[in-house]
Amino acid sequence: MEQGVLSNSDKEYLNNLAKFYETRQSLLLPALHLVYNKYNYITKRAMEEIAEFLNIHPIKVFEAVSFYHYFHNPENKPYKLKICTNVPCLLKGAYNVYMTAKLYYTSSKNIQPLIFLEEYECVAACDKAPVAIFGNKYLYNLTEEKMQTILQEFEKKGIIP
Numbered sequence: 479m480e481q482g483v484l485s486n487s488d489k490e491y492l493n494n495l496a497k498f499y500e501t502r503q504s505l506l507l508p509a510l511h512l513v514y515n516k517y518n519y520i521t522k523r524a525m526e527e528i529a530e531f532l533n534i535h536p537i538k539v540f541e542a543v544s545f546y547h548y549f550h551n552p553e554n555k556p557y558k559l560k561i562c563t564n565v566p567c568l569l570k571g572a573y574n575v576y577m578t579a580k581l582y583y584t585s586s587k588n589i590q591p592l593i594f595l596e597e598y599e600c601v602a603a604c605d606k607a608p609v610a611i612f613g614n615k616y617l618y619n620l621t622e623e624k625m626q627t628i629l630q631e632f633e634k635k636g637i638i639p
């Protein structure tokens with residue numbers, strides 16, 4: 479197997495964490511979060527490497543990744559834009575925010591390879607609705623105009639504003 483998904487410092491971090499768990503399999507979610515936070519997606523190779531490092535069958539890793547929507551990024555794009563469209567956000571205009579993002583995404587060939595856009599479930603920030611998560615950044619009190627500006631800035635500068 480190729481090396482590289484888990485760096486030496488990642489392995490050291492996980493080995494230190496292992497002291498607090500009874501089995502290495504218990505490190506599965508911390509390992510997935512580690513990889514996801516670095517790459518914003520978890521490839522098949524990463525799953526195999528995690529399985530090997532934790533000395534568990536790869537199917538255990540595949541199961542966890544497919545179970546937790548948080549890790550869902552089927553096209554392995556560098557950024558995920560998750561827009562909550564559950565009822566509290568919906569009542570504050572989330573669907574229009576989502577459609578603004580979708581329209582921008584569809585019409586911009588620059589950002590299509592970079593962003594995986596999806597409607598998302600409640601992220602427990604309903605008091606700041608509508609809410610989205612772009613990469614690891616929470617965006618609150620969104621409007622159609624704010625979403626448009628965020629995507630324009632992202633397209634211009636390549637970073638999440």
Ligand code: FES
Pocket residue numbers: 562563564565566567568599600601602603604607608609
């Ligand atoms: S419904 Fe959107 S954050 Fe809770």
